[in-house]
Amino acid sequence: MALQGWIGPAGERFAARAAELKLALRVTIAGALAFTVTRAFDLPQGYWAVITAVVVMQASVGGSLKAAIERFTGTLAGALYGGLIAAFVPHDTTTGLAFSIVLALFPLALLAAIKPSFRVAPITSLIMLLPPTGQAAGPLTSAVDRVLEISLGNIVGVVVSLFVLPARAHTLMTEAAANVVALNADLVSAFIDELTAGPKSRASLQKLHPQIRAALKKAEAAAEEAARERRSHLTEAPDPEPLVRTLYRVRHDLVMIGRAASTPLPAPVLKKLEPSLTALHEAMRVLLLDIAEALRNRTQPPDAAAFQAALDHFTTASEALRADAIMRDLPGRTVAQVFALGFAFEQIQKNLDDLLARTRELALNRVSGPGSS
Structure with a gap:
C-alpha cells in the first residue's frame, strides 16, 4: 500500500516532465548514434560529430532543423576562412599566431554580430589555428574534415529528431x-x-x-x-x-x-x-x-x-x-x-x-x- 502511494506521485511527476524526458532520450540517442557512425567511418576527430548531434537536438523538429542549418553554415564559413588563414598566414611564432587569431576572428565575429546564425563561425575559425591535429593534417584537409564531421552530426541529429519520439x-x-x-x-x-x-x-x-x-x-x-x-x-x-x-x-x-x-x-x-x-x-x-x-x-x-x-x-x-x-x-x-x-x-x-x-x-x-x- 505504501509502495502504491509512492508510485502514484512519482508517476505524476514523470508524466508532468514527459516532454523533457523525451528530449533527454533523443539527445542521448543522437550522441550515441553519432559516436557509432564516426567509429564506423574512422573519422580523425569524430567527437565533433557527437558534439554537433547533441547541440542541434532541440525540443521540436523545426528547432532541430534551425540549429542544424545554423551549425552547418557557421562551421562551413569558419572552416573555410580559418583554413585559408592557417594556410597562407604564417603563425609559427607567438607574434604570428596572435596576428593570425586577430585576422581569423574579427571578420567572422562581425558577421556573427550581424547575423547570429553564424555565431559558431569564429569558434570554428579559431579551432583551425590552435589545435596541433589541425596543423599536422594540414589546414585545408582539417577544414574538410571539420565540415564533414559537423555535417554528419547534423544529419544524425535531424534524423533522430524526426524519428525518435518526435515532437512537432x-x-x-x-x-x-x-x-x-x-x-x-x-x-x-x-x-x-x-x-x-x-x-x-x-x-x-x-x-x-x-x-x-x-x-x-x-x-x-x-x-x-x-x-x-x-x-x-x-x-x-x-x-x-x-x-x-x-x-x-x-x-x-x-x-x-x-x-x-x-x-x-x-x-x-x-x-x-x-x-x-x-x-x-x-x-x-x-x-x-x-x-x-x-x-x-x-x-x-x-x-x-x-x-x-x-x-x-x-x-x-x-x-x-x-x-x-x-x-x-x-x-x-x-x-x-x-x-x-x-x-x-x-x-x-x-x-x-x-x-x-x-x-x-x-x-x-x-x-x-x-x-x-
Missing part, C-alpha cells in the same frame, strides 16, 4: 497557446474580483502577468519553429502565425479590461451590473478553459452561445444603466469606466471568435508528416 513544433505551439488561454481565464477572474471586491487580487495579478508573457513568448518561439517545419514540407498543419497573432490581440483586449477594472465599481453601479457581470465572468471563464482544452487536445472548440448570451445580457444592463438617473450623480470617471468595460468586452468577443476559428482550423488539420504527434 505545432504540438508545442498549441500546448503553449492552451497555457496562455487558461492563464487568461484566471486573469479575467482577477479583474472581476477587482471590480466587485477591490484590489485584494493585486497579488495574483502580479503573478499572472509574468506567467502570461512567458507563455506567449514560448508560443511565439514554437510558432517560428512550426513555420520552419511547414516550409520544409514536414507537416501539412496550417500557418501558425494567425494563432499567435490572435493570442496577442486577446491579450491586448484583456489589458483594456484590466484598465477599466483597476477601480472598484461604486455600490449603486455594482448593484445594477453585478448579476450580468457575474454571469458574463462565469461564461467567459468556462469558454476560455474549454478553448484551452480544445487546443491542448486539438479537438473541436466549444460552442460560444452561452458567452454570447451573457455578453448580450451585460450589454443590455450597461445601456440601461447609462440612461439611469443614478449616473447623473456619479463622477465622470465612473461613467467612462462603464463605457470602457462595455467596449472592452465587445472587442474581446470579436477576437475570441477569431480564436475559436483558429482552434477549429487546428482540429480540422491534424499535424501530419513523419512521426507526427
